[in-house]
Amino acid sequence: MKGLDSLDWIVIVAYFVVLLGIAAWVIMQKQKNTTDYFLAGRNIGWFVVGASIFASNIGSEHVVGLAGNGAGDKMPLLIYELHAWIVLMLGWVFLPFYARSGVFTMPEFLEKRFDSRSRWVLSVVSIIAYILTKVSVTIYAGGVVVSALLGIPFWIGAVATVVLTGIYTVLGGMRAVVYTETIQAIVLVMGAGVLTYMGLNAVGGWGELKATVGPEYFNMWRPNSDPDYPWLPLFITSTVVGIWYWCTDQVIVQRVLTARNIKEGRRGAIFGALLKLMPVFLFLIPGVVALALKMQGKLEWDSPDQAFPVLMSNLLPSGLRGLVAAGLLAALMSSLASVFNSCSTLFTLDIYKKLHPNKPEKELVRTGRIATFVVVGLGLLWIPVISRLSDGLYEYLQNVQAYISPPIAAVFLLGIFYKRINANGAIATLTTGFFIGFVKLTLEITKDSYDPGGFLYKLADINWLVFGAYFFALCIAIAIGVSLLTPAPSEEKVxxxxxxxxxxxxxxxxxxxxNWVDILVSIGVLGLVGYIMLSFSTLLL
Structure with a gap:
């Protein structure tokens, strides 16, 4: 890898000056209550909402991991980047209920729909899930990127970026997060777009790229007999994870809740859905380009997760290299900032405030800031486990989420669409589901210690996509079954x-x-998703 030169550093420094300037301006604003600190005063427009949704989703684990998928023959995982249609569900299906209820958090919504037991369980599990996935994975990917760019040890890079991001997140709250995320989204798209364009030129164009790796390499749909990515379990499990992540997860939903009304929030979701289509071309394709250049003898890298950093450092000229490096740092910081603020929101409003209901607003804001530091520390401790679950960062993320998301997705979907679901059905689904998911995750981590012919080993070895699909069906059955065996909720409750x-x-x-514009753009997004799915199949390859 080539190092950064003086012009690259000028570009990076200029970016951070702008970023910290925005953060400083926000910090100087008054933030004396929880609405302002955690939801930016509920006064954000659709453009910032959409950009914030995109930036909080696209982190270093996407830039590094998704390019790694492209370089490492894991094209089926592309389906997780085609969830723009599920982002539309957030705006059209879920947002009206969230906005009307006036909630700050998703556990709070479950308390209004069911009871306080569901709120407690979801609050605790959500924070644990953030530590296992978002916090640890983002810090890990960020450490890899920063250490590669700056030539410093991994842990120094990881901790340095955490500290820098944590400072403006803790001090500025949600308003600092959403405004800086808007700038970061623009920088990220520009930088990765330039790299994609130059990468295709270097490999000889799209036709030469397909000829080098082979047209069949781009096929994302594999037969159900495939041991790694059978298409039907892949589609079902990825959809379940998508509904959990895009429609019920605090990090994403908190963005639309900052909107000044339902109209702005829905349009923000539609804009975010459009932006969500970009990672396929901005991050996955550069990974395939890196593979083609390696096959052509023009590039060298050891593991697929190195594809994007190596491509960037070797292909881009001075200055542009700094711009893309700034984009990578932006991706890391935006994801970290989003998770930090959402974790503090969950802990403060769903746990601490429930235990201390009479605490003043200033005390709640201070508690949220302290919670941020604790969650980050726990995330750092979990990093060593990541490498034991998967040989790819992006696959690890989807793997763990397949064990976390089914009970939550089942409860929210049924809770909104089926009024007969009651509090008993919800709590039974959440507690049983989380126990099953935790057992499967534990067995997978410790799989090597079991007898290969034994029951525990076989259970641990079940394909995670197949397990996720059956797991979701079980959660649906538990919710409906327990609800029908117990009294129906009152009309006032639903x-x-x-x-x-x-x-x-x-x-x-x-x-x-x-209006008709919102409907037309949404239909256009659905059409683009369908076209991309067909384009990456044997039907059009």
Whole structure:
């Protein structure tokens, strides 16, 4: 890898000056209550909401891991980047219920729909899930990127970026996060776009790229007999994970809750869905380009996860290399900032405030800041486990999420669409589901210590996509079964929180929050998703 030169450093420093300037401006604003600190005063427009959704999703684990998928023959995992249609579900299906309920957090919504037990369980599990996935993975990927760019030890790079991001997140709150994320999204798209364009030129164009790696390499749909990525379990499990992540997860939903009204929030989700289509071309294709250049003898790298940094450092000229490096750092910081703020929101409002309901607003904001540091420390401790679950960073992320998401997705989906689901069904699904997921994750981590012919080894060795699909079906069965065996929830409990409980006035208000432009753009996004799915199949290759 080539090192950064003086012009590269000028570009990077200029970027950080702008970023920290925005953060400083936000920090100087008054943030004396939880609405302002955790939801930016609920006064954000659609453009910033959409850019924030995109930036909080695309972190270093995407830049490094998704390019690694492209370079490492893991094209089926592309399906996780085609979830723009699920982002639309957030705006069209879920947001109206969240906004009408006036909640800060997703556990708070479950308490209104069911009871306090569901809120407690989801709060604790969500924080644990962030530590296992978002925090540890983002810090790990960031450490790899920073150490490669700056030539410093991994742990120094990881801790340095955590400290820098943590400072402006803790001091500035959600408003600092969403505004800096907007700048970061622009830098990230520009930098990766330039690299994709120059990479295709270096390999000889799109036709030469397909000829070098072979057209079949781009096929994302493998037969159900495939031991790694059978297409039907892949589609089912990825959809379940997508609904959990895009429609019920605090990090993403918190972005649309910052909008000044449902109309702005929905348009932010639609804009975010459009942006979500970009990673396929900005990160996956550069990974395939890096593989083709290696096959042509023009590039060298040891592991697929090194594809993007090596391609960037060797292909781009001075200055542009600094721009893309700034984009990588932006991706890391935006993801970390999002998770930091969401973790502190969950702990402060769903755990600490429930235990201390009379604490003043200033005390709650201070508690949220302290919680951020604790979560980061726990995330650092989990990093060594990552390498034991998968040989690729991106696959590890999807692997763990397949064990976390089914019970949550089942409870939220049924809770909104089926008013007969009651608090007993919800808590039974959450507790049983989380126990099953934890057992499977533990068995997978310790698989090598079991007898290869024994029951525990076979259970641990079940394909994670197949397990995720059956796991979701089990969670649905538990929720419906327990609910039907116990008394139905009262009409007051489901009023306005399920489709069957919407009043005529609420329905009219919702219809007034969108127009034909919103519908047309949403249909266009669905069309693009379908076209990309076909393009990466044997039908069009």
């Amino acid at each position: 009023a306005g929180l399920t489709y069957a409980g919407i009043t005529a006035e609420q329905d009219t208000e919702n219809k007034a929050s969108y």
